[in-house]
Amino acid sequence: xxxxxxxxxxxxxxxxxxxxxxxxxxxxxxxxxxxxxxxxxxxxxxxxxxxxxxxxxxxxxxxxxxxxxxxxxxxxxxxxxxxxxxxxxxxxxxxxxxxxxxxxxxxxxxxxxxxxxxxxxxxxxxxxxxxxxxxxxxxxxxxxxxxxxxxxxxxxxxxxxxxxxxxxxxxxxxxxxxxxxxxxxxxxxxxxxxxxxxxxxxxxxxxxxxxxxxxxxxxxxxxxxxxxxxxxxxxxxxxxxxxxxxxxxxxxxxxxxxxxxxxxxxxxxxxxxxxxxxxxxxxxxxxxxxxxxxxxxxxxxxxxxxxxxxxxxxxxxxxxxxxxxxxxxxxxxxxxx
Amino acid sequence: xxxxxxxxxxxxxxxxxxxxxxxxxxxxxxxxxxxxxxxxxxxxxxxxxxxxxxxxxxxxxxxxxxxxxxxxxxxxxxxxxxxxxxxxxxxxxxxxxxxxxxxxxxxxxxxxxxxxxxxxxxxxxxxxxxxxxxxxxxxxxxxxxxxxxxxxxxxxxxxxxxxxxxxxxxxxxxxxxxxxxxxxxxxxxxxxxxxxxxxxxxxxxxxxxxxxxxxxxxxxxxxxxxxxxxxxxxxxxxxxxxxxxxxxxxxxxxxxxxxxxxxxxxxxxxxxxxxxxxxxxxxxxxxxxxxxxxxxxxxxxxxxxxxxxxxxxxxxxxxxxxxxxxxxxxxxxxxxx
DNA sequence: GTGAAAGCGCTAACAC
DNA sequence: GTGTTAGCGCTTTCAC
Numbered sequence: 001x002x003x004x005x006x007x008x009x010x011x012x013x014x015x016x017x018x019x020x021x022x023x024x025x026x027x028x029x030x031x032x033x034x035x036x037x038x039x040x041x042x043x044x045x046x047x048x049x050x051x052x053x054x055x056x057x058x059x060x061x062x063x064x065x066x067x068x069x070x071x072x073x074x075x076x077x078x079x080x081x082x083x084x085x086x087x088x089x090x091x092x093x094x095x096x097x098x099x100x101x102x103x104x105x106x107x108x109x110x111x112x113x114x115x116x117x118x119x120x121x122x123x124x125x126x127x128x129x130x131x132x133x134x135x136x137x138x139x140x141x142x143x144x145x146x147x148x149x150x151x152x153x154x155x156x157x158x159x160x161x162x163x164x165x166x167x168x169x170x171x172x173x174x175x176x177x178x179x180x181x182x183x184x185x186x187x188x189x190x191x192x193x194x195x196x197x198x199x200x201x202x203x204x205x206x207x208x209x210x211x212x213x214x215x216x217x218x219x220x221x222x223x224x225x226x227x228x229x230x231x232x233x234x235x236x237x238x239x240x241x242x243x244x245x246x247x248x249x250x251x252x253x254x255x256x257x258x259x260x261x262x263x264x265x266x267x268x269x270x271x272x273x274x275x276x277x278x279x280x281x282x283x284x285x286x287x288x289x290x291x292x293x294x295x296x297x298x299x300x301x302x303x304x305x306x307x308x309x310x311x312x313x314x315x316x317x318x319x320x321x322x323x324x325x326x327x328x329x330x331x332x333x334x335x336x337x
Numbered sequence: 338x339x340x341x342x343x344x345x346x347x348x349x350x351x352x353x354x355x356x357x358x359x360x361x362x363x364x365x366x367x368x369x370x371x372x373x374x375x376x377x378x379x380x381x382x383x384x385x386x387x388x389x390x391x392x393x394x395x396x397x398x399x400x401x402x403x404x405x406x407x408x409x410x411x412x413x414x415x416x417x418x419x420x421x422x423x424x425x426x427x428x429x430x431x432x433x434x435x436x437x438x439x440x441x442x443x444x445x446x447x448x449x450x451x452x453x454x455x456x457x458x459x460x461x462x463x464x465x466x467x468x469x470x471x472x473x474x475x476x477x478x479x480x481x482x483x484x485x486x487x488x489x490x491x492x493x494x495x496x497x498x499x500x501x502x503x504x505x506x507x508x509x510x511x512x513x514x515x516x517x518x519x520x521x522x523x524x525x526x527x528x529x530x531x532x533x534x535x536x537x538x539x540x541x542x543x544x545x546x547x548x549x550x551x552x553x554x555x556x557x558x559x560x561x562x563x564x565x566x567x568x569x570x571x572x573x574x575x576x577x578x579x580x581x582x583x584x585x586x587x588x589x590x591x592x593x594x595x596x597x598x599x600x601x602x603x604x605x606x607x608x609x610x611x612x613x614x615x616x617x618x619x620x621x622x623x624x625x626x627x628x629x630x631x632x633x634x635x636x637x638x639x640x641x642x643x644x645x646x647x648x649x650x651x652x653x654x655x656x657x658x659x660x661x662x663x664x665x666x667x668x669x670x671x672x673x674x
Numbered sequence: 675g676t677g678a679a680a681g682c683g684c685t686a687a688c689a690c
Numbered sequence: 691g692t693g694t695t696a697g698c699g700c701t702t703t704c705a706c
Contacts, residue, residue, distance in 0.1 A: 001449060001475075003683055014693045019685060029691060046449040050390030051683035054698045058685095059387065061433070061452075068419045074411040082405045085436050094452065096398070097434045099422050112338060112383040115398075115431065138338075340699055351677040356701060366675060388699035391682045395701095 002043040011039035022047065053114060062093045062305065063116035063139075065107070065130075067100040067123040073248060076276045076294050077122075080144070083298035084120060091306045093117070104133045111137040118305040120144065124155075126192035140308035142301045146194055152315045154308070156300045159319035160195045160274070161202030163290040166322045167244040167272040168206040168214075170288070175332045176270065179207065180233035180243040181216040182250060185225075189218060199246050199274060213237060221249035226257050241269065241333035248275035255284055266331035277325065286327040293320055339380040348376035359384065390451060399430045399642065400453035400476075402444070402467075404437040404460040410585060413613045413631050414459075417481070420635035421457060428643045430454070441470045448474040455642040457481065461492075463529035477645035479638045483531055489652045491645070493637045496656035497532045497611070500627040501539030503659045504581040504609040507625070509547040512669045513607065516544065517570035517580040518553040519587060522562075526555060536583050536611060550574060558586035563594050578606065578670035585612035592621055603668035614662065623664040630657055 008015045013036060020026045021036040028036075039045070053059045064084055066077065085095045096116055098106045100123070107130060110116050117139055121130055124145035131151040134141040143155045164181075171179050181203055183189070188196050200216065207214045215236040219229040229250075234240050245251055251273055255265065263269055265285045273280045273289040280287035297320060308314055345352045350373060357363045358373040365373075376382070390396045401421055403414065422432045433453055435443045437460070444467060447453050454476055458467055461482035468488040471478040480492045508516050518540055520526070525533050537553065544551045552573040556566040566587075571577050582588055588610055592602065600606055602622045610617045610626040617624035634657060645651055 001451075005683080015684080016686080016694080017692060020692090023685080025686085027691065032691080044449070046446070048391065048683050049450045049452045050387040050396065050700095051698090052685080053387030054385065054391050054682090054700080055684040055686080057698080064434070068415070068422075074415055077415075078405070078411055081434075082436065085405075085434060089439070094447070095434045097401070097418075097422060097432045099419070102426070109383070110431070112381070113386045114338075115386045342699080352700085353678080353702075354676060357676090360701080362702085364675065369675080385699050388682090389701080391684080391698090392700040392702080394682080 001048070002045040004045070004047065006043055007036065007039045007045045010043060011036045057114070059115060059117050060093050061096050061116045062088045062302070063096045063098055063107075063110050063119045065098045065100060065102075065119065065121045069100060069123075072123065073276050073279070075278045076292055079294040080122060080298050083295045084302055087299050087302035091302065093306075104129055107133055107137070111139055117309055118142075120301050120305060126194040126197075140305055142305045142308075144297060144301055146198075146317055146319075148194065150315075150317060154304050154314045155317045156297050156304065157195070157317075157319055158290075158292060158297065159202075159321055160198040161205070162319070163274050163322035164199040164202030164204075164244070164246070165206035166202075166290055166324050167274060168203050168212060169210065170272060170324055170330065171242045171244070171270060172206070172210040172212050174242075174270065174330060176212065176242040177333070178213045178237050178239040178241055180230075180237060180240050181214060182219045182226075182229055182233070182243055182245045182247055182254070183216060184218060184247050185220045186218040196246070203244060213239075215240070219247050219250050221247060221253055223253055223257065226250050226253045230254070230257065241335075242271070242330070243269060244272050244274070246274045248273070248279035251275075251279055251287065252283055259284070266329050268334055270330040270333070272324075272330055274322075280325075280327070285329050288327045288330040289325050290322040291325055293323065296320055338385075339382040341382070341384070343380055344373065344376045344382045347380060348373045394451070396452060396454050397430050398433050398453045399425045399639070400433045400435055400444075400447050400456045402435045402437060402456065402458040406437065406460075409460065410613050410616070412615045413629050416631040417459060417635050420632045421639055424636050424639035428639065430643075441466055444470055444474070448476055454646055455479075457638050457642060463531040463534075477642055479642045479645075481634060481638055483535075483654055483656075485531065487652075487654060491641050491651045492654045493634050493641065494532070494656055495627075495629060495634065496539075496658055497535040498539030498542070499656070500611050500659035501536040501541075501581070501583075502543035503539075503627055503661050504611060505540050505543040505549060505551075506547065507609060507661055507667065508579045508581070508607060509543070509549050511579075511607065511667060513549065513579040514670070515550045515574050515576040515578055517567075517574060517577050518551060519556045519563075519566055519570070519580055519582045519584055519591070520553060521555060521584050522557050523555040533583070540581060550576075552577070556584050556587050558584060558590055560590055560594065563587050563590045567591070567594065578672075579608070579667070580606060581609050581611065583611045585610070585616035588612075588616055588624065589620060596621070603666050605671055607667040607670070609661075609667055611659075617662075617664070622666050625664045625667040626662050627659040628662055630660065633657055 007018045119141035122144045124143045124147050126148045128147045135151045146155045215233045217229040217232050273287045277291035280289035345355045425432050456478035459481045461480045461484050463485045465484045472488045483492045552570045554566040554569050610624045614628035617626035
C-alpha cells in the first residue's frame with residue numbers, strides 16, 4: 001500500500017502538504033492541490049486508519065449499540081440501523097456494531113481502546129445503567145429513547161406522550177366520547193419501558209382535556225389475550241366506540257376478532273394504532289396510525305453526535321412530533337348525529 | 338488514558354515486557370507476569386486500538402457486509418448478524434458493519450485503509466462482482482452464499498441442492514408419486530439467485546432418481562399468485578399429492594387458500610417447506626421444513642476467516658447438509674394403500 | 675527472562 | 691503557501 005510519504009515524493013511536495021490537502025486545514029495553492037490529488041489518484045493512496053487515529057485521535061468510526069432482544073420489532077430496527085449507517089457514511093464515518101448484551105463493558109472496551117469517536121445507543125430504557133457510564137467517556141454519545149435520568153446526554157425519540165394525545169384528539173374530533181386503550185403486555189410496563197408509560201400519560205391528559213371517558217388494558221397479542229382485553233374495555237365502558245392500540249402484534253388479531261364477531265371497523269368501532277407503519281398498512285382494514293419515524297430519528301441521532309464531535313454542546317431531549325397517518329380504520333362513532 | 342509506558346513504569350519493567358505479557362509471545366517469569374497484570378488492572382489500562390493496528394498490522398476488527406435489501410428475510414438476517422457478532426467477540430474481534438450497496442467501493446475503502454482484518458460477505462449472488470475484488474485484497478474473506486465463480490474464496494451456505502432433494506425424498510418415502518414445486522417469484526430466478534436454482538436442481542435430480550413426476554411454478558406470495566400457481570401445478574399434474582414450497586412468504590397464504598377450498602393438510606395435500614424455521618413453525622398447520630441453519634453458517638464463517646488469519650489456507654465451498662424438521666404437514670398420499 | 679530502540683503512517687505544531 | 695519534525699502508543703527486532 002502506498003503511504004503518505006509515497007504520495008509526497010510522487011507529487012514533489014512535503015508530507016505535511018499532502019496531509020493538509022486531505023484535511024483542508026490550511027490553504028493550498030491550486031496547482032499544488034491538483035498535483036497532490038493527481039498523485040493520490042495515481043498511486044491509489046488511502047490513509048491508514050490506525051495511523052490516522054493514533055496521530056489525530058479521530059477514528060472516523062461510530063459505535064452503534066443495537067438491541068438484539070428479539071422482542072424488538074425487526075423491520076423498525078432494520079430501518080434504524082440502515083439509516084444510521086447511511087447517515088454515518090455521509091459524515092465519512094463507518095459503523096462498529098455492538099450488541100445490547102455486552103452492556104456497560106462493551107462501551108468501556110470500545111471507548112477506552114479508542115475504537116470509536118462517538119456512540120449511538122438504541123432502545124434505552126427507563127433505568128438503563130448505560131447513560132451514567134456514557135457521560136464518563138471521552139467520546140460523545142446520543143441515546144435513542146429516553147431514560148429516567150439522561151445524565152445530560154442528548155436523547156432522540158418519538159414524542160410518545162404527544163402520540164398518545166394525538167390519537168385521542170383525532171378520535172375526539174370525530175365525535176368519540178368513550179375511548180379504550182389497548183397497551184403492550186403487562187411485562188412491558190413492569191420492565192419500566194418509558195415509552196409505554198409516556199404514551200399512556202399523553203393519552204390520559206388529552207382525554208381529560210376533552211372530557212372523554214377512557215379505559216385502559218394491557219394486552220397479550222394472542223386471540224385469548226385480545227378477546228379478554230377487549231371484553232374488559234367494553235365492560236368498563238359500555239359506550240366504547242373507539243380504541244387506541246399501542247401494540248403492533250395485537251393489531252391483526254384484533255381485526256380478526258372484531259371481524260369474527262361481526263363488528264365493523266370503523267363502522268362499529270374505530271381503531272388508531274401507535275407503532276411501525278408496516279404493521280398498520282397491510283391489514284384487512286388499513287390502520288390510521290402514528291408511525292415510528294425511524295429514519296428521522298436515526299438521522300437526527302447521527303447529526304447530533306457529529307455536531308458534538310465538532311464541539312457543539314447538546315443536552316437536549318429531542319422528542320419528534322407525531323404524524324398521524326389517516327387511513328380507513330377511523331370514522332365518527334355509530335350513534336353520531 | 339493510561340498508556341503502555343505508564344504500566345511499564347508502574348510495574349517497574351520495560352515497555353516490551355508489558356507488550357509481551359499481553360501478547361504471550363515470549364516467556365515471562367511468573368512474578369513479572371503477575372506484577373504487570375496487577376499494574377494493568379490498577380491503572381485500568383487498555384491498549385490503543387489505532388496504535389496497535391499501526392504497529393502490529395492487526396485491527397481486531399471484522400468487516401461484515403450485510404444486504405439491506407428489504408426482500409431479505411429479516412429474522413434470518415438478524416440471526417446471522419447476531420451470531421457473527423457474538424462469534425467474532427469470542428475471537429476478540431469487533432464487527433464493522435458495511436452495507437451491500439456500498440458494493441465494491443466499500444470493500445476497497447475498508448481494506449485499503451486497513452480498517453479490518455478480514456471480511457465476511459453475506460448474500461452473495463451468482464454473478465456477484467465482489468468475489469473477484471475480495472481475492473485481490475490483503476485481508477482474507479469468506480462468502481455466505483455461493484457465486485458462480487467463488488474465485489477461490491471459501492464459501493459457506495446451506496446445501497440447497499441437497500435440501501431440494503431431501504424434501505422430495507421425504508415425500509417419495511411417504512409414497513408420493515407426483516410432487517409439485519412452488520418456488521420464489523420469477524424475478525428471483527431472473528436475478529440469478531444461485532440458491533433458487535440449486536434447490537430446483539436438487540429437487541429435479543431426486544425426482545428423476547425416484548421416478549416421481551413433478552411440476553414447477555414460480556410464485557408471487559399473494560392470494561392471486563398462490564391460487565394461480567397451485568392451479569397450474571394441478572393442471573399439469575392431476576394426481577398431485579404433495580408440494581415443496583421454497584417461498585416463505587407464500588406459506589401462510591397457501592395454507593389459507595387450501596383451508597378455504599376445504600383441502601386438508603396433510604390429508605389431501607402434503608406440504609414441505611424450505612426456508613426460515615420461524616416462518617414454518619407457527620402456522621395453522623406446523624410445517625415439515627428444511628430450515629436455514631443461520632447460526633451454524635455464521636459460526637462456520639467466522640471460524641473460517643479466523644483460521645485464515647492464523648495462516649491456514651482454505652478454498653473450500655462448504656455446503657451444510659440440510660436437516661429435515663418433521664412436523665404436521667406431511668403424510669402419505671390420500672390414495673395410499 | 676528482560677530491556678532498548680527502531681519503526682509503523684499519520685497529524686499538527688513550529689518553522690520560514 | 692510550504693517544509694521539517696516531534697510525537698501519537700504500540701510491536702518487534704536486536705542485544706544481553
